[in-house]
């Protein structure tokens with residue numbers, strides 16, 4: 001089954017389009033592992049997928065602690081995304097993607113700044129071989145995202161002046177990406193990217209809550225999935241917070 005189909009099924013099954021970013025403050029590895037599994041156990045009925053970050057992989061190790069979390073998510077029927085933002089040269093990119101896929105991850109994130117030839121082509125190749133997904137960063141959620149994703153460039157193919165993120169959205173189509181990332185803090189960018197991608201490539205939007213993004217504006221602009229971390233993981237009641245975000249998103253999708 002393709003990653004996109006897996007996500008569609010998970011949304012139908014869970015009734016949620018919230019991806020839990022399982023980010024927790026640094027701690028002793030064994031505390032981090034038990035806290036991560038505890039949050040996941042509480043929150044899993046209200047989300048459609050889990051996203052892990054290197055801030056968890058580094059202290060826990062990929063084939064020890066992290067694999068345990070991946071298995072737990074799979075036992076709860078949730079796909080797991082590794083937010084590793086791959087951005088090196090091809091042979092190391094391929095090895096990095098392969099490691100995460102062997103550990104059980106269903107998709108990885110990657111940066112289109114490195115290009116296709118000897119860049120992301122090997123990542124898409126290994127993802128296709130192992131039937132996993134690749135999500136491309138198109139416009140990140142932080143303030144400085146403008147400096148890279150927002151710059152105006154001369155498109156070498158058309159020789160026209162275009163915003164960098166528009167070129168990246170077009171690459172998502174031509175490279176057959178399984179999704180793109182556009183920050184919820186820039187709903188106008190979500191709208192523009194959605195106009196390019198339509199229903200073919202879904203938009204995953206991080207930045208809701210602590211970073212200042214808003215559920216309603218992200219969904220109404222065209223985000224299919226919301227990636228939410230600290231607003232859930234650091235809440236007094238993570239399950240309740242996840243439920244609130246899920247219900248707010250559902251409400252906007254109905255309107």
Ligand code: 3DU
Nearest residue numbers: 021053140141206207210211228229230
């Ligand atoms: O701000 P939050 O705590 O909801 O976390 C957002 C997560 O999404 C976090 O793991 C971060 O690494 C990831 N992310 C962004 O915040 C922005 C991006 O453009 C891409 C990923």
